[in-house]
Amino acid sequence: MASYSVSATNVTVNAAPQALVFVNPASAASADLSFIRFFAGQSSTATSAQLNIKIASKVTAFPTLTSATPTKMSVTGVASVITGGTAGAAGTAGTNGSAAGAGAETLIIGDAFNNLNGYLWVATPKELIRANAGSASGIGLFLLTAPSATGNWNMGCVYEEL
Amino acid sequence: MTYAYMLRPKEQTFITESYVSTPPALWIHDERGDVFTLGTRFEQERDAPNGEFSFDVLRNGIYAGIFASRIERRNGKVRAWTRQGWRTWSGSQFI
Numbered sequence: 037m038a039s040y041s042v043s044a045t046n047v048t049v050n051a052a053p054q055a056l057v058f059v060n061p062a063s064a065a066s067a068d069l070s071f072i073r074f075f076a077g078q079s080s081t082a083t084s085a086q087l088n089i090k091i092a093s094k095v096t097a098f099p100t101l102t103s104a105t106p107t108k109m110s111v112t113g114v115a116s117v118i119t120g121g122t123a124g125a126a127g128t129a130g131t132n133g134s135a136a137g138a139g140a141e142t143l144i145i146g147d148a149f150n151n152l153n154g155y156l157w158v159a160t161p162k163e164l165i166r167a168n169a170g171s172a173s174g175i176g177l178f179l180l181t182a183p184s185a186t187g188n189w190n191m192g193c194v195y196e197e198l
Numbered sequence: 199m200t201y202a203y204m205l206r207p208k209e210q211t212f213i214t215e216s217y218v219s220t221p222p223a224l225w226i227h228d229e230r231g232d233v234f235t236l237g238t239r240f241e242q243e244r245d246a247p248n249g250e251f252s253f254d255v256l257r258n259g260i261y262a263g264i265f266a267s268r269i270e271r272r273n274g275k276v277r278a279w280t281r282q283g284w285r286t287w288s289g290s291q292f293i
Contacts, residue, residue: 045202149223153224154203155222156222158251160251161249190202190203
């Protein structure tokens with residue numbers, strides 16, 4: 037199984053609530069996705085603050101994003117079936133949302149983190165988050181609290197194609 | 199894969215408080231300004247702590263010699279949880 041990363045580094049986030057990273061599986065004949073890791077953190081302020089965050093699935097209307105092409109984790113591996121896209125549509129991925137989109141969100145994991153420590157979610161073997169091809173919904177990491185400092189954010193996720 | 203947050207910070211530095219663990223924190227910063235993170239390379243599940251995935255431990259983005267499922271800062275030291283138990287950072291290696 038090949039692994040891929042969708043990430044952005046040192047970007048300025050938009051007003052929350054907002055998708056930090058969003059990946060939407062492709063149509064039914066394509067590969068299912070299994071999410072291993074989500075992360076977010078910032079380095080622009082040393083002032084401690086608690087922020088809310090969640091991992092959720094979302095149906096259309098999807099968020100508006102900055103296009104991010106998945107990076108293969110193996111240099112010699114094949115490219116992902118997911119491509120970069122700004123509309124959150126099926127088969128696309130993006131980061132740093134600028135418009136939340138009106139689609140319903142289904143909470144998978146709700147959490148809070150300290151902005152000095154950042155946020156990392158890694159699955160245990162029994163907790164892998166699966167996004168089936170053709171499911172008409174994407175999986176994303178969403179920042180729910182507006183941060184006091186919006187600069188120098190890192191965010192991303194790692195998924196496997198099954 | 200090495201992300202920017204895995205590297206020694208340039209913008210601002212701070213020391214991670216005791217009892218902070220990654221995950222769920224993204225990183226551990228020590229008093230030397232070093233940053234410890236979990237990398238993206240997997241260890242075989244039979245070699246990982248029971249019931250968890252185990253990743254390479256990075257110090258300033260460079261492999262620090264062990265795989266672990268979590269890294270923790272405690273009593274001024276950085277330690278990592280491995281299949282063989284806790285391993286503590288000595289300043290040059292995990293022992």
